[in-house]
Amino acid sequence: MHELSIAESLVAIIKEEMDKHDVTRLMKVKVKYGQISAIVPEALETAFQALTQGTRMEGAKLETEEIPLRARCRSCGKEFSPQGDDLYIMTCPFCQTEFGHEIVSGKELYIEEIEAE
Ligand SMILES: [Zn+2]
Known part of the structure; x- marks a missing residue:
């Protein structure tokens, strides 16, 4: 349940x-x-x-959007989207290298938009 601490940071930023x-x-x-x-x-x-109850943020709509995982192969340097559930073994579709790839995106968390009046 690290979502609570994340929500706390979001509320502070907002x-x-x-x-x-x-x-x-x-x-x-x-x-x-x-x-x-x-x-x-x-x-x-x-x-x-829960955190925004009774504040001026109460009732606001929280929209979430997932950023897909992208990796760059450590061997051939090409970018690919790892398939399957096993995120620890990501096989490069171009050269079949399995480990040590650089994560290009998929770890981030940020606010994209705030609408208020
Ligand atoms: Zn590769």
Whole structure:
């Protein structure tokens, strides 16, 4: 359950942004998270709702979008999207190298959009 601490950071960032822009009501937040960031969107949503209850962020819609995993082969240097559930063995479709690839995307977590008025 690291979603709670993530939701806490999100709420802190949103609060700061809202103060900066002098808005009073949060409408929507869009969060993008990587496929291997181990985020459960439903858990994040629940935590967000719990944390924003009774604040000016209450009732805001939390939208989440997954960023697919992309890796760059350590051997041939080509980028690919690893298939299957086993994220520890990612076989390069071009040269069949299995380990040591660089993760290009899929680990990140950030706010893409804040809508408030
Ligand atoms: Zn390769």
